[in-house]
Amino acid sequence: MIAFIFKRLLQSVVVMLTVALIAFAMFRFVGDPVNNMVGQDTTDTERAQLAESLGLNDPFIVQFGRFAFNAMRGDFGISYKYRRPVSELILERLSATLELSFVSAVLALVVGIPLGVYTALRSKGIISKGIMVLSLMGVSLPTFLIGILLILLFGVVLRWLPTFGRGDVVDIYGWWTTGFLTVSGLKSLILPSITLAIFQLTLIMRLVRAEMLEVLRTDFVKFARARGLPDRAVHFKHALKNTLVPVITITGLQLGALIAFAIITESVFQWPGMGLLFIQAVADVDIPIMAAYLVLIAFFFVVINMVVDILYYAVDPRLRADAAV
Amino acid sequence: MEQAIEKSRLQRFLDGDLWHSFKRNPVAIISFIVTVIMIAAAAFAPLIAPHDPFNLAAIDIMDASVPPAWQEFGDPRFVLGTDDQGRDIFSTILYGARISLIVGFASVIFAMVVGISLGLISGYVGGRTDAFIMRIADIQLSFPSILIALLIDGVARGVVPKEMHTDLSIYVLIFAIGVSGWVQYARTVRGSTLVEKNKEYVQAARVIGIRPLTILWRHVLPNVMGPVMVIATIHLALAIITEATLSFLGVGVPPTTPSLGTLIRIGNEYLFSGDWWITIFPGVALVILVLAVNLLGDWLRDALNPKLR
Numbered sequence: 001m002i003a004f005i006f007k008r009l010l011q012s013v014v015v016m017l018t019v020a021l022i023a024f025a026m027f028r029f030v031g032d033p034v035n036n037m038v039g040q041d042t043t044d045t046e047r048a049q050l051a052e053s054l055g056l057n058d059p060f061i062v063q064f065g066r067f068a069f070n071a072m073r074g075d076f077g078i079s080y081k082y083r084r085p086v087s088e089l090i091l092e093r094l095s096a097t098l099e100l101s102f103v104s105a106v107l108a109l110v111v112g113i114p115l116g117v118y119t120a121l122r123s124k125g126i127i128s129k130g131i132m133v134l135s136l137m138g139v140s141l142p143t144f145l146i147g148i149l150l151i152l153l154f155g156v157v158l159r160w161l162p163t164f165g166r167g168d169v170v171d172i173y174g175w176w177t178t179g180f181l182t183v184s185g186l187k188s189l190i191l192p193s194i195t196l197a198i199f200q201l202t203l204i205m206r207l208v209r210a211e212m213l214e215v216l217r218t219d220f221v222k223f224a225r226a227r228g229l230p231d232r233a234v235h236f237k238h239a240l241k242n243t244l245v246p247v248i249t250i251t252g253l254q255l256g257a258l259i260a261f262a263i264i265t266e267s268v269f270q271w272p273g274m275g276l277l278f279i280q281a282v283a284d285v286d287i288p289i290m291a292a293y294l295v296l297i298a299f300f301f302v303v304i305n306m307v308v309d310i311l312y313y314a315v316d317p318r319l320r321a322d323a324a325v
Numbered sequence: 326m327e328q329a330i331e332k333s334r335l336q337r338f339l340d341g342d343l344w345h346s347f348k349r350n351p352v353a354i355i356s357f358i359v360t361v362i363m364i365a366a367a368a369f370a371p372l373i374a375p376h377d378p379f380n381l382a383a384i385d386i387m388d389a390s391v392p393p394a395w396q397e398f399g400d401p402r403f404v405l406g407t408d409d410q411g412r413d414i415f416s417t418i419l420y421g422a423r424i425s426l427i428v429g430f431a432s433v434i435f436a437m438v439v440g441i442s443l444g445l446i447s448g449y450v451g452g453r454t455d456a457f458i459m460r461i462a463d464i465q466l467s468f469p470s471i472l473i474a475l476l477i478d479g480v481a482r483g484v485v486p487k488e489m490h491t492d493l494s495i496y497v498l499i500f501a502i503g504v505s506g507w508v509q510y511a512r513t514v515r516g517s518t519l520v521e522k523n524k525e526y527v528q529a530a531r532v533i534g535i536r537p538l539t540i541l542w543r544h545v546l547p548n549v550m551g552p553v554m555v556i557a558t559i560h561l562a563l564a565i566i567t568e569a570t571l572s573f574l575g576v577g578v579p580p581t582t583p584s585l586g587t588l589i590r591i592g593n594e595y596l597f598s599g600d601w602w603i604t605i606f607p608g609v610a611l612v613i614l615v616l617a618v619n620l621l622g623d624w625l626r627d628a629l630n631p632k633l634r
Contacts, residue, residue: 140562261469
């Protein structure tokens with residue numbers, strides 16, 4: 001177990017270093033960092049001074065080392081456009097993205113798993129078939145289009161819900177702002193979180209359904225039925241329990257995807273999160289923000305992947321048995 | 326002589342499992358017809374479109390924001406209405422679908438070529454080359470493809486000079502979407518190559534001195550094409566969505582040659598003034614196209630999967 005965790009940790013470090021290298025290469029070689037920081041009327045000597053003070057004349061490996069070290073402390077330099085530290089800009093918006101992703105993940109799980117179980121158990125029913133057709137629509141509808149349709153229905157036609165921004169937010173601990181505590185904040189969350197959740201929801205639902213159908217065909221389920229156990233016990237104690245192991249994995253991985261897909265949702269709803277910051281950075285070629293976002297997302301992914309792997313290892317005794325052999 | 330071979334190939338296809346399964350699957354037939362109609366409509370857009378939306382002399386600002394023909398104030402000349410500049414929505418959809426499909430197909434082909442080559446090399450050569458390629462694939466696979474496409478697009482904006490950006494953006498887009506999708510192909514091809522490599526016919530070919538490239542091309546590749554076609558079909562749907570998403574986010578194709586995604590983006594600004602048709606109709610076209618391709622891919626996967634037969 002210890003050896004497994006150590007190996008996994010080492011792999012994660014390699015991934016992070018690779019991503020950091022890409023991020024650094026972007027920062028160093030896409031456009032001229034000096035040109036991006038100074039105005040038109042800066043003299044050549046001043047430029048040379050800036051290049052020297054930024055350490056741009058040092059050997060590549062030294063520069064990369066410095067970049068990686070600074071990144072570890074959360075220092076990603078100054079945004080070209082906002083002229084402010086990137087870490088500050090991201091920190092301001094982190095809470096917005098995390099709250100949105102969290103609500104969407106809960107929504108996807110709470111709706112997706114029961115729907116998956118239902119469609120597996122009544123796989124021939126008309127309601128199940130209807131749900132399956134709808135889920136295919138969910139896969140084929142691009143996220144931004146779902147957002148637009150929701151805005152059109154609930155924002156423009158019915159005028160029930162706000163369609164942009166976070167509403168009123170409350171400060172906690174100085175940098176974390178939450179929309180959970182005000183009515184307008186909660187109302188603003190509804191449409192974006194549904195938009196973001198739909199793709200994951202359909203994915204989880206289809207996965208639970210497929211796994212459930214598979215498990216229901218296995219011998220131990222047949223045996224449990226033969227023993228005369230009631231349907232409820234067979235379905236939920238035997239079948240669902242075995243279904244949930246892969247569901248945990250996929251859900252964990254999808255959590256990272258949620259944060260990335262938040263880019264689109266945030267753009268549609270003008271949600272002031274990291275994704276919106278990133279997409280504006282792409283349009284403006286604001287490399288420090290792009291590099292920082294890349295490293296941050298990679299970090300989220302690596303941590304989530306690792307936790308999921310270790311959880312998996314802890315949950316499924318078969319994996320441990322394999323390693324022992 | 327040549328005709329005879331052609332005929333026998335067609336005959337073989339008609340006798341094959343694939344055609345048999347296709348004939349008996351109404352969903353596959355409908356989605357195939359829809360896909361073909363949309364591709365044809367896009368390909369012949371200049372002939373079919375009732376108006377030329379990009380000819381500035383032909384559009385009239387007086388026709389701006391006309392609702393669809395069946396609504397009040399609708400104009401029979403513009404079936405699906407017009408946008409804010411008086412362009413016929415139906416015509417812009419035809420031209421937009423054209424761009425969407427070109428980008429979709431081109432990026433799928435690009436990803437396919439890169440993925441298949443690296444997969445073949447990885448599986449056939451093995452050792453360190455294999456470990457290296459697969460490690461990169463693993464790392465890339467842990468990020469959503471849309472993020473990778475966005476990053477490549479952003480970097481390209483920094484590298485390409487501003488004045489060339491508009492001309493090159495479509496190629497950048499194809500490259501970005503293609504690169505973000507090669508991993509699936511490489512993994513599948515590598516897996517099949519590992520299996521085929523040790524079969525006797527490949528061993529025999531090697532013994533009689535056929536060059537590795539020829540073996541890969543003539544013997545291994547044909548045996549891995551089945552799963553590749555399934556991936557390609559599903560990837561096409563994904564590539565069209567990705568293109569639309571990037572264009573919607575404003576980092577895809579320029580507004581001068583709008584794709585379906587760009588049209589939706591443009592229309593989105595008029596949503597609140599009640600001109601819903603500018604954005605909804607391109608959206609519907611996009612969904613129909615993606616849904617049809619997805620259904621076709623689903624059928625192909627089931628039809629080629631020996632487990633389900």
